[in-house]
Amino acid sequence: MSGPRSDDLEQTTTSPFPRLAVGDRDAMFGCFRVLRPDGAVIAPDPDLENGTGVPDSDALAMLKSMVRQRAIDERMLGLQRQGRIGFYGAATGQEAGTIAAGHALQLRDWVHPALREGGIALHRGYPLATYLAQIFGSAADTSTKGRQMPCHYGSKALNFVTLSSVMATQMPQAVGTAYAMALRHAAPDRPLCLGAIGDGATSEGDFHVALTFAGVMRPRGLGLPLLLYVQNNQWAISTPVEKQTAAQTLAAKAEGYGLVGVRVDGNDALAVLRVMRAAAEHVRAGGVPVLVEALTYRVGAHSTSDDPSRYRDEAVTRAWASLDPIDRLARYLVGRKVLAEDGAALLRARYDEEVRDALAAAEAVPPVALRTLVEDVYAQVPAGLERQLADVG
Ligand SMILES: Cc1ncc(C[n+]2csc(CCOP(=O)(O)OP(=O)(O)O)c2C)c(N)n1
Numbered sequence: 001m002s003g004p005r006s007d008d009l010e011q012t013t014t015s016p017f018p019r020l021a022v023g024d025r026d027a028m029f030g031c032f033r034v035l036r037p038d039g040a041v042i043a044p045d046p047d048l049e050n051g052t053g054v055p056d057s058d059a060l061a062m063l064k065s066m067v068r069q070r071a072i073d074e075r076m077l078g079l080q081r082q083g084r085i086g087f088y089g090a091a092t093g094q095e096a097g098t099i100a101a102g103h104a105l106q107l108r109d110w111v112h113p114a115l116r117e118g119g120i121a122l123h124r125g126y127p128l129a130t131y132l133a134q135i136f137g138s139a140a141d142t143s144t145k146g147r148q149m150p151c152h153y154g155s156k157a158l159n160f161v162t163l164s165s166v167m168a169t170q171m172p173q174a175v176g177t178a179y180a181m182a183l184r185h186a187a188p189d190r191p192l193c194l195g196a197i198g199d200g201a202t203s204e205g206d207f208h209v210a211l212t213f214a215g216v217m218r219p220r221g222l223g224l225p226l227l228l229y230v231q232n233n234q235w236a237i238s239t240p241v242e243k244q245t246a247a248q249t250l251a252a253k254a255e256g257y258g259l260v261g262v263r264v265d266g267n268d269a270l271a272v273l274r275v276m277r278a279a280a281e282h283v284r285a286g287g288v289p290v291l292v293e294a295l296t297y298r299v300g301a302h303s304t305s306d307d308p309s310r311y312r313d314e315a316v317t318r319a320w321a322s323l324d325p326i327d328r329l330a331r332y333l334v335g336r337k338v339l340a341e342d343g344a345a346l347l348r349a350r351y352d353e354e355v356r357d358a359l360a361a362a363e364a365v366p367p368v369a370l371r372t373l374v375e376d377v378y379a380q381v382p383a384g385l386e387r388q389l390a391d392v393g
């Protein structure tokens with residue numbers, strides 16, 4: 001495990017489908033990127049809007065959701081430490097990889113998330129009150145009725161499918177959803193499905209099953225409208241990515257299954273958006289599914305049940321934290337005069353207030369009713385269970 005190297009920061013390519021990096025394993029930035037960490041555009045393209053191909057309205061919308069997500073995540077970590085919630089998995093440092101991937105989608109598209117993609121649901125309009133209710137498992141938890149761990153959001157209206165805790169199970173499910181879209185809709189403008197996964201879960205059998213099916217299922221002779229999205233934050237709890245694979249990159253795995261693989265700087269929202277939009281257009285039209293690896297770093301703990309200082313060098317973490325995706329995008333927008341110097345701080349203050357108010361309301365909602373334990377399971381609740389419910393009042 002090594003930190004980011006300054007000479008690598010200059011590496012770039014202007015193609016949204018770059019050749020995969022085949023250099024040494026330390027060439028961590030052998031991937032598509034648009035912005036330098038200071039927010040400057042690496043290679044402005046005169047043929048593209050703003051030289052980046054990203055309209056200011058898109059960049060600003062992403063920044064807002066990224067700042068909001070960090071405000072929510074930091075508050076949730078604090079709540080867990082106070083014993084007010086049981087568990088939380090934050091996306092701190094991965095906000096670009098999460099929000100920009102979501103921003104590239106349309107509302108008719110489907111999402112099968114992993115642990116850190118709740119921000120995509122929020123970005124699609126999932127109410128903060130419902131998000132908090134799911135975390136509390138309160139009576140207002142319309143997603144999962146208090147039956148799931150926190151961070152297992154779901155919304156039928158938003159085509160956002162509840163995560164199963166068992167790692168990688170969402171990937172074959174995502175292939176199935178994409179297959180359904182291919183059967184129901186005609187190219188070149190089909191709804192697509194995004195299946196998200198972490199680096200560690202790429203070692204699970206389900207990931208490989210999903211890639212096999214993603215390649216060989218070709219209804220009507222076309223590829224599935226499927227984007228497989230790996231947020232490579234370089235850790236799976238205490239296991240580093242080097243222990244998950246001997247491949248040069250995770251994107252490289254795509255080739256062996258007949259898919260397209262792309263590696264992108266996951267801390268660069270503009271780069272992620274560009275790659276995901278290009279990939280989305282490609283798969284809507286019937287091209288082979290695309291596996292996108294977003295290279296980032298888990299700057300925080302795996303979850304509230306983890307202490308990373310016990311197994312990794314936090315100097316590396318600090319180096320990655322200095323490549324903060326929010327700072328990078330905010331500096332770019334300040335440079336474009338779309339955002340004031342203190343714009344990101346003002347947004348943060350606004351979202352802190354929103355979270356505080358939403359939290360006060362969410363904590364006032366009672367827990368999910370005990371009777372819901374047997375609902376949705378039996379047409380006729382067995383007498384023994386009715387007696388038990390009566391016993392506990
Ligand atoms: C099949 C299975 N094994 C183990 C776990 C416990 N577990 C939960 S998350 C996780 C690590 C996930 O790492 P990664 O896929 O890199 O995602 P990240 O948490 O880094 O976003 C593990 C081992 C699980 N949920 N399911």
Ligand SMILES: [Mg+2]
Nearest residue numbers: 198199235236
């Ligand atoms: Mg990981």
